Amino acid sequence: MIVILFLFLAALLIGIPVFIALAGSSLLYTHFIAGIPDFVVLHRMAGGVDSFPLLAVPFFILAGNLMNSAGITNRIYDFAVALAGWMRGGLGHVNILGSVIFSGMSGTAIADAAGLGTIEIKAMQDHGYSKEFSVGVTAASATLGPIIPPSLPFVIYGMMANVSIGALFLGGVIPGLVMTVLMMAYVTYYARRHNIGADQLFRWRVLFATFIAAIPALLTPVIIIGGMSFGWFTPTEAAIAACFWALILGCFLYRSLTWKQFYKVTMDTIETTAAVLLIVGAASLFGWVLTTTRLTEVATEALLSYTDNRYVILLLINILLLVVGCFLETIAAISILVPILMPVILKVGIDPIHFGLIMTLNLMIGLLHPPLGMVLFVLSRIANLSIERTTMAILPWLIPLLLSLVAITIFPELTLWLPRQMGMLK
Known part of the structure; x- marks a missing residue:
């Protein structure tokens, strides 16, 4: 099994796509070492994507793309400017509040960075803010996308960990507000x-x-969270409702969505969804191989033999996830690591909903760093700034993000209180 892990890591380092690295290393084991029939392998991969919660993935991606193409981001930004533009460092606060609002629609950090980022960076530079500060605050606020519901990583985590996606969505509300307050405090200090x-x-x-x-x-x-909180929608149905509402806004109310734009949005959604499902299918096979070779049990026993203190374990896992997030795509990281880490956190009494927030925030911070930080690359292109300068611009913003991570890790009630109040947790 160590050979398979080595092949997987080597494939990543030489630039092979994640899903090929996952599937290829797994197939080497199943075909040449374990002698498992190919039809069993195909069944495992198909079973990995044969999940009702995963139906929410294309619809949340489509909803975010429709919001970007229908001109909705401009109206959100104008409202945020009127709400917070009067404060010191006004457009920095506007940047963060705009992301808070847009996070309730897109569910991904990249959609937030690409959608609002173009507007925000240009506006901040026009008002005399440095390019580095504009890029830094935009990158940091984009991490709110998957924390404040809805959230694409929460859907994947909920499926892999077999926990309520609705509870994960509600669990992200207060941590998202904590992150917002700390980032706005940093803007005030900078101003x-x-x-x-x-x-x-x-x-x-x-x-x-x-x-x-x-x-x-x-x-x-309101439609997404309210519908799930009152039991009107499942997460998948909420994603469909969000798409339907975005179409109404773009086609009939704002009349800003053309057939040409709709076609492009649809193709982009299909492309992104295909990439996500390929990774999930390959990671499902990889996770199954890890389980059948007892690697998850060995990892659990090794970690628990070192310590059974939940805070020490959370510290070690946080360090691991921060490193992994810099090298591995978010969906792949969740799909691979949840089967390995879940037995550990359950044995030491960590709530899986709480852990879902911790894992997601760690991986979102990883999106801001090379070599595979997608938000880093998106904003570097938007701002016409080198990767090196973009990275240096983002570094100060790790302070509020890491403080948020510490608070969310140490105080589980920040995550669990709201789901309990809404009856989704005991």
Whole structure:
């Protein structure tokens, strides 16, 4: 089994796509070492994607793409400017609040960075903010996308860990607010240190006008979270409802979505969904191989023989996930590591919903770093900034993000309180 792990890591390092590295190393074991019939292997891969919760994946991706193409991001940004533009470092706060609102629609960090990032970075530079600060705050706020519900990584984690996706969604609300407060505190500190003032005066009339214009867009997270909280929707049905609402806004209310745009959005969604499902299918096979070779049991016993203190174990897992997040794509990391780590966290009494938030936030921080940080590459291209300068611009923002991670790790009630209040947890 060590040979298989070595082949997998070697394939990643030489640039082979993740799903080929996963499937290829697994097939080497099943075909040449274990002698498992090929039809069993195909059945395991097909079984990995034959899951009702996974139906939410293409619909949440489609909803985020529709929101970006239908001009909804502009209305969200205008409302955020009216709401927070009067504060010191105003557009930095606007950047974060815009991401909070858009997070309730897209479910992914990359959609947030690509959708709002283009508007935010240009606006901040036009108002005299440095390119590095503009890119840094945009990258940090994009991590809110998968934490504040809905969340694509939560769907994958919920399926792999066999836990309630609705409870994961609700569990992300308070941690998302904690992250928002800490990031806005950092913007305030930066503004005072560099003597940055407000970007516009507060006007009730403008706030009211932009709020009215943004109401239909703001209803999207209400539909998703409200529908699941009251038992009207499953997560999959909520994703479909979000797509339907986005189509109504783009085609009939705002009339900003053309047939050409819709075709492009559909093709982009198919392409992204295919990539996600290929990774899930390959990772499902890889996880099955890890389980049948008892690697998960060996890893659990080895870790528990070192310590059974849950906080020490969480510290070690956090370090592991922060490193993994820099090298492995989020969906693949969740699909591979959940079968390995779940036995450990259950034995030491860590709630799997709480752990889902910890894992997701760690991997989101990984999206901000080379060599495989997708948010890093997206913003580098948008801002026309080198990878090196983009990385240096993001480094100060690790302070509020890591403080958020510490708070979420140490205080599980930040995650579990709301799902318990809504009756989704005992």
